[in-house]
Amino acid sequence: MAMIMNIRKYISLITAVFLICTSVSFTSFAFDADDSDDFYEASAVIKNLSGEYFESGDVTRAQFTKALVNVMRIAQGADLTDKSAFPFKDVSENDGYYGEIYQAYKAGIIASGENFNPNENITFAQAVKMCICAVGYADAAEYKGGYPAGYLKCASELKLIGRQNGETFSDRDAVVLLYNLLCSSFMLTEYKNGFAHFEDTDETYLERLYSVLCAEGIVISTNISPSDSADAEEDGYITVDGKMYNYDGGTSGLLGKNVRVFYKKGTSDALFTVERENAVLEFDADGITEFSLGKITVETENSGKEKSYKTVGARYVYNGRTVGTFSLDDINGDYARVLLLDNDDDNNYEYVFVYDYKYLTVDSVQKNPVVISDINNGEKNIFRTEDNGAVLEIYGADGEPEEIDDLEKGGIIAAAQSKDLSFALIKKVSGTLDGTLEAKDADGKIYINGEKYTLTDYAKRNCSDIMKLNENYSFALGLNNDIVALSGFSSQMQYGYLTEVTEPENKADDEVKFEVYTLGGVLKTLSVKRAKVDGVSSRKKADILPVLNANVSKLIKFKLGKDGTVSVIDTAETVYEYKEPSDIENCLMQYKFTSGGKEVTEFTYRSGGQSCMPYFNVSSSVILRVSEDDDEKDFAVLDKSSLYSGYKYKFDVYDLSENGTAGVVVAQDKSVKSRTNYMIEKIRNGAMPNGDDGKVLYVYSAGEYKKLYMPADAENQLEKALNPGDIVQVTLDADNTVKFIDLVFDAKTLSPCTKTVSGINYDGLNNISYWYGALYYTDGIYGYISKTKTANSYDYSFENLINIRLNTANIGIINKERDEIRPITPSQLKDYKSFGNDNCFIVARLNAQAPMEVYAYEIQ
Structure with a gap:
C-alpha cells in the first residue's frame, strides 16, 4: 500500500491521460448497499478482518477516515511526532481518531486546510474521493472532471459504486464502499521515460493486504455430516464444491447452504463464511400432513390451509447427519422442527433438515463419553454419546456457543442427537411463565392466565400428575413456548426482587413469608421455615429474618422444594471484578x-x-x-x-x-419500558377493567388477536384520534390496560408518525425499526418496496426501491371496509408487477433486518 502512496506523488497529467487510454481490467462486480446479501457479506468481511463497524445511521468524517485507514492498512506504524506538519486546528492528539486522520493526511487521502470538521456527517462524494485517493487515482479523477464528477466516474470504473450521486451516506454505504475497495484490483505501476505503465495483477487488495481469498459454492459435506458414511469428526471442516476447508466456526448449520468462504492464501484454512441467496422455510413437524419423496405438504399455522413444497431429489438430514431414507415415524422426541432449503432459487428444496429434540433437566454431566442424566430419571431421560469422539454443538439460550462445562444442574436443555450417536445439537432453554393453572383438557392443552399452552411429552411424563387446578406455578417454556416442566419442582435457582418481608404474628409460628417479583413477571408470595441461606444449611426463622430484612429492595435468588416452600435463599455478594461462581446455590453477585x-x-x-x-x-x-x-x-x-x-x-x-x-x-427508571406493537382492527367505546369509561381496542399482532383497554389518560397521550389500520406501540399492565401509547403508523395517510414518546426507529439497520412502502415485487422471502409517491401512484424506478426481508409467519392484512384483519402468508402479498395499482402497501417491523411482523394494506 505504501508503494502506491509514494508513486502517486509522481503521477502527472500525462500519466492520467495514459490511465484513461489504457484498458484496465477491474473487479467484475460492485456490491450494492441496498442488497441485503451484499450488505451482510460486506459487514462480515470488514468486521472479521479489521474489527471496524458502524452504528446505524449517518457516518462522520472522522469515523470514515479512521475506518478507511484501518481497513486499507495505510501507513501502519507511521511516525506521528511531527506535529508542525499537521494542519487541522479542530483535531487534537487527545482525540481518539487523531492518529488515523494524521496518517490519512500524510498519505494524501485528505487535503490540507484549517479545519477538518471531524464530527460533520461525511457525504457520498467526499467518501468516494477519499477512497480514490487511497488507491492512487486522484490525478486520473482530476483529469476526468475533478471533484466530484471525476472522482465518481473513476470510482464507477473501478466498480466501487453503483450510483453517481447522493448527499446522504449511511453506515450501509460506508461498509459496502470499503468492501468494494478491498475487492478492487491492485495495479502495478512502472515508469518509463516519464510515462506510467499499468499492469493488472489479478490481485485484489483483500489478497494483497490480508492474504485472503474467496471461493463460492454449495457446502456439500461437513465434519458432522460427511458425504459418505464416515463418522462425525471433532475437527471442523466444510467441503465447498469439491474442495475441503478447515473450519472452526461451527458447521452443523452450513450443510447445503450457498456460501462464500474466505480463506487464508496458500492454505485450506477458512477464516469465516457468509451465506448468500438461500431460501429457508421452517415449520413444526406437527403441521406436516404429507411427507413423501418429492413433496411435503404442510398445514399453515394461521389459516389452517394446506400448502405443498417440492423436494424432488432432496437430501435428508436428521439431527445433523445425512440419512438415506426418512419418514415421520422416525420422529420420537418431545419437539420436532423441519427446515427446507432451496440453494439455487428454483422453487425445489434440495435439503430437508429435521431437528428432533428431547428435553432434559440436567442432574449430572459425565464426560468421555458424555452422559447427561435427568433429575427425573428414567431411561428415556438420559442423554449419552457413543464414544469419546462424538461431536457436540452446545448453545446458550441467547444462541451463543457454549461448552459442556456450561451445563448446570437444574438447567433445562433440548438435545437433538443423530441416530448413530456421533453428533448432538444441544440448546439451553430458559423461558419461564408464572401464572395460575386454570384448566386442562384431554388433548394435552392447559390454560394459564387465560391463554392456551401445549404440554410437551416431557411435561406429561414428569409433572402433569402433580399439577393442580387453580394453583400458581412457575412453568418452564420450551423451544416453541410449550410447557416443558414446573420450574418450582426442579433444582433451578430463580431470581426474585425482594419487595416485602412479613414476620408471623404468632411468635411460636416458625414460618416466614416474603414477596418477590419474579422474572416470570408476577409478584409472588413465598414462605420459608428452614432453608440453606448464603451457603449455610438448616437456617431457621431467627437467622432467616435478619437476612431477608437486610435485602428488601434488592435482587435475591431462591429455590423451591417439592412442598412448594423455599429451600434455598441466596443474597448478593458485592464484588468489583469478575469472580468465578463456585456453588450454584450460593453464587449471586452484585458488581x-x-x-x-x-x-x-x-x-x-x-x-x-x-x-x-x-x-x-x-x-x-x-x-x-x-x-x-x-x-x-x-x-x-x-x-x-x-x-x-x-x-x-x-x-x-x-x-x-x-x-x-x-x-x-x-x-429503577420508568423510561425503561417494554414496547409491544399492534395493528388496530376496530375501536369501540366501553368500560375499563376498573369500571371507568374508555376505548376498547381490538388489535392484532404476530398471529394473535387481543382486546386492549385505553383509558382517557392514555388516549390523551396521542396527538390525533386512532383509526382502524393504525399501528400502535404500547406498554400494558397485567389486565391489558394501556399505560403508554404511541401511534407508529397512520393508516389514513399511509405515513409514519415520527414524533413519538418512545423514540421509534424508521429505516434502521441494526436495531428494531419499521420499514414501509408500496410493494413492487416479492418472491415470498424478499420484497422491493417504494415510499416515493407520484401523482397517482408510487415511483418504482430502481433508485427508489428498497429491499427488505418478508419471510415471517407473522403477516396480517386489513380490510378497511369491514374493519377486519386476517393473517396471510408472504406469497399472498400482492405486488405491483403482478397486480398493478391493486398491490399492497406494507409496514414491516424488523430487528437487525430480520422480519418480526409485517402489516399490509390494500392500496385503494
Missing part, C-alpha cells in the same frame, strides 16, 4: 464499578455494541424494571430493546459472565 476512585452509578447505553462500555454488555441480559413503591404495574421484565442508545440509566448489575455479559440488570 460495582469505579472510575477515578469513585463508584459509577449511571451508565450510558450504546446500541451498536449492546453495552454500557467499558463496564458490561446487555446483549442477552434480563432487564428488570422495579417499582419504588412496590406497585405491580410498574414492574416489568424487559431486554435490551427497551433501552435507548445514548441515554444514561441507573442500573444495579448482577452475575456477570466471563465475557462481560450481565445476567440481570435492575433498573
Whole structure:
C-alpha cells in the first residue's frame, strides 16, 4: 500500500491521460448497499478482518477516515511526532481518531486546510474521493472532471459504486464502499521515460493486504455430516464444491447452504463464511400432513390451509447427519422442527433438515463419553454419546456457543442427537411463565392466565400428575413456548426482587413469608421455615429474618422444594471484578464499578455494541424494571430493546459472565419500558377493567388477536384520534390496560408518525425499526418496496426501491371496509408487477433486518 502512496506523488497529467487510454481490467462486480446479501457479506468481511463497524445511521468524517485507514492498512506504524506538519486546528492528539486522520493526511487521502470538521456527517462524494485517493487515482479523477464528477466516474470504473450521486451516506454505504475497495484490483505501476505503465495483477487488495481469498459454492459435506458414511469428526471442516476447508466456526448449520468462504492464501484454512441467496422455510413437524419423496405438504399455522413444497431429489438430514431414507415415524422426541432449503432459487428444496429434540433437566454431566442424566430419571431421560469422539454443538439460550462445562444442574436443555450417536445439537432453554393453572383438557392443552399452552411429552411424563387446578406455578417454556416442566419442582435457582418481608404474628409460628417479583413477571408470595441461606444449611426463622430484612429492595435468588416452600435463599455478594461462581446455590453477585476512585452509578447505553462500555454488555441480559413503591404495574421484565442508545440509566448489575455479559440488570427508571406493537382492527367505546369509561381496542399482532383497554389518560397521550389500520406501540399492565401509547403508523395517510414518546426507529439497520412502502415485487422471502409517491401512484424506478426481508409467519392484512384483519402468508402479498395499482402497501417491523411482523394494506 505504501508503494502506491509514494508513486502517486509522481503521477502527472500525462500519466492520467495514459490511465484513461489504457484498458484496465477491474473487479467484475460492485456490491450494492441496498442488497441485503451484499450488505451482510460486506459487514462480515470488514468486521472479521479489521474489527471496524458502524452504528446505524449517518457516518462522520472522522469515523470514515479512521475506518478507511484501518481497513486499507495505510501507513501502519507511521511516525506521528511531527506535529508542525499537521494542519487541522479542530483535531487534537487527545482525540481518539487523531492518529488515523494524521496518517490519512500524510498519505494524501485528505487535503490540507484549517479545519477538518471531524464530527460533520461525511457525504457520498467526499467518501468516494477519499477512497480514490487511497488507491492512487486522484490525478486520473482530476483529469476526468475533478471533484466530484471525476472522482465518481473513476470510482464507477473501478466498480466501487453503483450510483453517481447522493448527499446522504449511511453506515450501509460506508461498509459496502470499503468492501468494494478491498475487492478492487491492485495495479502495478512502472515508469518509463516519464510515462506510467499499468499492469493488472489479478490481485485484489483483500489478497494483497490480508492474504485472503474467496471461493463460492454449495457446502456439500461437513465434519458432522460427511458425504459418505464416515463418522462425525471433532475437527471442523466444510467441503465447498469439491474442495475441503478447515473450519472452526461451527458447521452443523452450513450443510447445503450457498456460501462464500474466505480463506487464508496458500492454505485450506477458512477464516469465516457468509451465506448468500438461500431460501429457508421452517415449520413444526406437527403441521406436516404429507411427507413423501418429492413433496411435503404442510398445514399453515394461521389459516389452517394446506400448502405443498417440492423436494424432488432432496437430501435428508436428521439431527445433523445425512440419512438415506426418512419418514415421520422416525420422529420420537418431545419437539420436532423441519427446515427446507432451496440453494439455487428454483422453487425445489434440495435439503430437508429435521431437528428432533428431547428435553432434559440436567442432574449430572459425565464426560468421555458424555452422559447427561435427568433429575427425573428414567431411561428415556438420559442423554449419552457413543464414544469419546462424538461431536457436540452446545448453545446458550441467547444462541451463543457454549461448552459442556456450561451445563448446570437444574438447567433445562433440548438435545437433538443423530441416530448413530456421533453428533448432538444441544440448546439451553430458559423461558419461564408464572401464572395460575386454570384448566386442562384431554388433548394435552392447559390454560394459564387465560391463554392456551401445549404440554410437551416431557411435561406429561414428569409433572402433569402433580399439577393442580387453580394453583400458581412457575412453568418452564420450551423451544416453541410449550410447557416443558414446573420450574418450582426442579433444582433451578430463580431470581426474585425482594419487595416485602412479613414476620408471623404468632411468635411460636416458625414460618416466614416474603414477596418477590419474579422474572416470570408476577409478584409472588413465598414462605420459608428452614432453608440453606448464603451457603449455610438448616437456617431457621431467627437467622432467616435478619437476612431477608437486610435485602428488601434488592435482587435475591431462591429455590423451591417439592412442598412448594423455599429451600434455598441466596443474597448478593458485592464484588468489583469478575469472580468465578463456585456453588450454584450460593453464587449471586452484585458488581460495582469505579472510575477515578469513585463508584459509577449511571451508565450510558450504546446500541451498536449492546453495552454500557467499558463496564458490561446487555446483549442477552434480563432487564428488570422495579417499582419504588412496590406497585405491580410498574414492574416489568424487559431486554435490551427497551433501552435507548445514548441515554444514561441507573442500573444495579448482577452475575456477570466471563465475557462481560450481565445476567440481570435492575433498573429503577420508568423510561425503561417494554414496547409491544399492534395493528388496530376496530375501536369501540366501553368500560375499563376498573369500571371507568374508555376505548376498547381490538388489535392484532404476530398471529394473535387481543382486546386492549385505553383509558382517557392514555388516549390523551396521542396527538390525533386512532383509526382502524393504525399501528400502535404500547406498554400494558397485567389486565391489558394501556399505560403508554404511541401511534407508529397512520393508516389514513399511509405515513409514519415520527414524533413519538418512545423514540421509534424508521429505516434502521441494526436495531428494531419499521420499514414501509408500496410493494413492487416479492418472491415470498424478499420484497422491493417504494415510499416515493407520484401523482397517482408510487415511483418504482430502481433508485427508489428498497429491499427488505418478508419471510415471517407473522403477516396480517386489513380490510378497511369491514374493519377486519386476517393473517396471510408472504406469497399472498400482492405486488405491483403482478397486480398493478391493486398491490399492497406494507409496514414491516424488523430487528437487525430480520422480519418480526409485517402489516399490509390494500392500496385503494
